[in-house]
Amino acid sequence: MNIYRRRHHLSLKPLSAVLLGLAALTATLPAYAAEFGMATVEAKAKLLVDRTYNPKPLPIPAFLKDLTPDQYAEIQDVSPLWRGDHLPYEAQFYLPGSWFHRPVVIRSVVDGAVRPVPFTLEHFSFGKLNVPKNIPSALGYAGFRLLAPLDNPPHHNEFISFLGATYFRAVGxxxxxxxxxxxxxxxxxQPSGEIFPYFKEFWLVRPKPDATSMVVYALMDSSVATGAYRFTIQQGDSTTVHVEATIYLRKPVQVLELAPLTSMYWHGHGRGAIAGDWHPAQHDSSDLVMANGNGEWTTRPINNPLYAQTTTYAMDHPVGFGLIQQDRRFSAYQGIETQYQRRPSVWVQPDGDWGKGQLRLVELPTNNRDMDNIVAFWVPEHEPAPKTPLHFAYTLRFFLDNHGLIPLPHPVGTYLGDDPKVPGARKVVIDFGGGALSKLQETAPVQVHLEAADxxxxxxxxxxxxKDGHFWRVIAVIQPQPxxxxNVRCFLTLNHQVMSNTWTYLLHAAKEQM
Known part of the structure; x- marks a missing residue:
């Protein structure tokens, strides 16, 4: 599985937009309706699913293709779309290069009509790069980012980026x-290998002067699926992205993954291989949190395992799930450059009833911070038949303040260690805090419910x-079978009443974590 999408090298830097050279690939698709909208993109996706998949990517000059991520980040779009038009949003574009080899078509929508976004190489600055003279003048774009007055009004700064496959990331x-x-x-x-669909076309809806949200449409394609997407994006203290999607399968797949999240967990709190790194922790997310339709909230700390592992959680009518960064103290990470305490938590809230299915967590081994090794996604119980549309919608929220997300007291910290007295035994430390738990006295008859399966x-x-941190700490020694x-579970009760959400973890024997 290739999940080599790094943001450390590209954080809050620009890059990419339109490709006139790809116009021939879409010339046979139906003409746009008088009023462009989701139905237009759905029609294009439906037409694509009946056609033979033949991507035909355009060649990229070796100068751009061979750039390291740091070199690629030198390339800046210095002439954003809509700058000077006194609008609340601007768009900057990325050139193809480095890990992002696939050009995309980008257009704008003005008062319901589609307009081209002309490509101009002169709009890009190459910084300190030694640029050859033979760069094609019609390279096109690899993606885009949106800017708005966020951290330093009235100046615009980046708050969301679409770059590579169907990836996008946002900040508040x-x-x-x-x-x-x-x-x-x-x-x-999967043993057969992961398939990465990609957004081949984008439409940016030109905002009105008083707009408080930005709308983007996207057409997805791949060897096994096509799709139409509408993103309604609103920036602020937290940034929300409302996603409406219609997908068509060309043929059955092994695992259909809705609303996937991708993150990085290297090490911290006794989890993951440190491999000589001196920081106390390095990760973008610390926990997977999930809310089932039956009212149960569950926290699953993330790990960097020795071997790839997939954990499946059956759910019915999910309320939401997300990858959460619990600790917001600089001292927990000590990264002046990386600033992990400022990495957003991301929450997925389904629109409507998603029914039965599975939430899956994939954890891959890594020995550095430059590889995304964590994936979480929803798998519906029933996969749609080929060429049958699947409509779904959800809202993503990117935020720093975790308070108020989880309704009950919940796990706020997990620490693991080895017990040298018993071969293979692990010491498990779980801190429960928040809500009514923090207001109890030390003498309260709180009970621990701890289970270890297998x-x-x-x-x-x-x-x-x-007493100073106002939390309750469970300390246990558990010996898994070699x-x-x-699968370990833990929660707290008081007078036979559940007082906390459920903590769960896949615990390996001590030597198997080396």
Whole structure:
């Protein structure tokens, strides 16, 4: 599985937009309706699914293709679309290059009519790069980013970027890029290999002077699926992206993944291989949080495992799920450059009833911060038949302040270590905080409910009250069976009443985590 999408090298930097050279590829598609909208893009996606998939990417000069991520970030769009028009939004574009080899078509929509966005190489600055003289004048674009007055009004700054496959990432006020979203995932972590659909065309709706949100349409294509997307984007303290999608399968797939999130977890809190790194933690997300339709909220700490692993959670009528960054203290990461305390949490809230299905978490091993190794996504119980439209919608929220997301007291910290007294045993420390738990006295008869499946033994457990931090700490020693990781669950009660959300983790024996 290739998930090499790095944001550290590209954080809050520009790059890319239109490709006139690809016009011939879309010339046979139906003419635009008088009033452009979602129905127009759906018609194009439906027509694509009946055609033979033949991407025919245009060649990219070696100078651009061979750029490192740092070199690629030198390329800046210095003439944003709509700059000087006194509008609330601007758009900057990325050139093809480095890891982003696929040019895309980008157009604008003005009062319901489609307009070209002409490509001009002179709109790009190449910084310190030594630029050859033979760069084609009609390269086209690889993606785009949107800017608005966010952190330093009235000046515009970047708050969302669409670049590569169906990836996009966003930030709210005071945040920097971290976890990414994707329009669709297919066959992640399957032996046959992952398939990456891509957005081949974009339409940017020119905003009105008083607009408070930005609308973007996208046409998706791949060897196995096509799709139409409408993104309604609103920036602020948190940035929200409302996604409406219609997809068509060309043929059945092994795993159809809706609302996929992609992140990075290297190490921290006794999880993951440190491999000599001196920072106390390096990760964009610390936990997967999920809310089931039956009212149960569950926290699953993320790990950097020794081997690739996929964990599946059956859910019915999901309320939401997301990748959360719990600790917002600089001292937890000590990264002056990386600023992990400013990486956004991302929450997926389904629109309507998504019914039964599975939430899957894929964790891949990594030994550095430059590879996205975490993926979470929804798998519907029933896959649509080929060429049958699947309509779905959801809202993404990118935010820093986790308070108020989870209704009950919940796990706020997880720490793992080894117990040297018992071979293979792990020490598990879980902090529960927030809500009514923080207001209880130390003498309150709070009870721990701890379960370890798959033959694991709970050797000891105790509960402590931390009066200064106002949280309750569970400390347990658990011995999993060698070669058989244990699904461990824990929650707290008071007088037979549930007082916390559920903590769960896939716990390996000590030597299997080395």
């Amino acid at each position: 006020k005071g945040a920097i890029y971290g976890t990414s979203a994707r329009g669709l995932g297919i066959d992640t972590a 033959g694991a033994k709970i050797l000891s457990q105790k509960l402590e009250w931390e 070669g058989s990781p244990s």
